[in-house]
Amino acid sequence: MRILVLGGTIFLSAEIVRQALAAGHQVTCLARGTPAAPPDGATWLHTDRSQGTAAYSAASGGGWDAVIDVSRDPGQAREALEALAGSARHWTFVSSCSVYADHSMAGAAEDAGVLAPLPPGSELSAGNYGEAKSAIEHWTTELAGDKAHLCRAGLIGGPGDGSDRYGYWPARFARDSDPVLVPDIPTDSTQIIDVRDLAAWILTAAGNGTTGALNAVGEPVPFAAYLEESRQLADGYGEVVAAPEDWLASHGANYWAGPDSLPLWLPPGHEGFATRSSAAARAAGLRTRAWMDTLQDTLADERRRGLGRERKAGMSPVTERRILSEYRAAVAAGAG
Known part of the structure; x- marks a missing residue:
């Protein structure tokens, strides 16, 4: 072509x-x-x-x-x-x-x-x-x-992702052994499509003359499974501290993306955001690799780019330590 x-x-x-x-x-x-x-x-x-x-x-x-x-x-x-x-x-x-x-x-x-x-x-x-x-x-x-x-x-992930969202968690576990602050959302869904699979689908659709509106998304994955796979791939062994969503939101943690965010944590009203159906695109030829493979390649890319670099998305170490300290104090006082 x-x-x-x-x-x-x-x-x-x-x-x-x-x-x-x-x-x-x-x-x-x-x-x-x-x-x-x-x-x-x-x-x-x-x-x-x-x-x-x-x-x-x-x-x-x-x-x-x-x-x-x-x-x-x-x-x-x-x-x-x-x-x-x-x-x-x-x-x-x-x-x-x-x-x-x-x-x-x-x-x-x-x-x-x-x-x-x-x-x-x-x-x-x-x-x-x-x-x-x-x-x-x-x-x-x-x-x-x-x-x-x-x-x-949908959310595009994989090597070269400049948004820094999907790679935050494996990079965070790999960065150090300090306690890791996470939102308490184990059953919430994550959903990404690997940039390489999306590019291949776009070219396949063009070659086949595929038309119309089609969702190009990956399979939904529970946040807990994504987080555990991130930890294991990074050989992370620091303590994981899960804090309630409303508490995090009221103490300076931001949703989804941007500075001092906890990536892939979605605000209220977005319960279906990461569960879109890709059935129509798959019937037309969309193929996606296993999400664990994308995550592994993403971590390798994060290591190459530098685990301690300034990020577009994710919580800074200073903010994470502050919120963790405040949350532990609140739990100790019976207010967590």
Whole structure:
């Protein structure tokens, strides 16, 4: 296939390019190249998508077998569609399960309701990520029509994950033997898809002409099982201290991601967030490796990047020690 990747320099988009090149496809990346260049072997169109429709002039009329866009900017996504969708055989938009309006129902599938699209001209933020992706889904359906694949990815993990979420816990156990603070959520679900499996699925779907909205997620895994596997892989032997959710939330521990967070701990109302159904995608060809293999490779990547580095997600040692001390004092006083 002749494949155009709008991006191709970071994590998922770079993995798509690597796998496509390894499979013998001709790959072109349209990207600024900040902070990285596309993988060797790809043709690179140095372009800044903030320039508007002119950014796609070098790629227009390319007769692409597949175009793959990972954007979260509705304006840029619409401009790309207007410039390129007419001449593309297949169009993949890498969306997100964050487009769903309700995250409380376990096992929900693609027929669940989605968020209203982000209004044009709105400033992008972490808080409207789902609405932005919903807006791009709208434009992709509108302009690419029946050749569009809306790949609704769940949390993406694996080597190279710059979000630092899935790798926090194995890295934490491997870092030292100090007590490890965890949320007391043993039966809550975790759910990730390995970046390598997601990239392979996107290319498989493009090759097969798969279309429509499909959840690309892994199997749900109880937090307790994920945590224990993390500890064993890291040869961790420090004490594990499980604190109640409401106590953690009121003492400076943050949900899910970001500074001083306890990754994969979801806020109230998200009981179904990590249990999305992938049945439709699996029927269409999605294949995922065992989650333990992803976790093992993630820990190896964490060791390579440095266990003591500053992280985008996870609790700092200083904050962890403070909260642990406060929690032990509360338990001793009978208030824990």
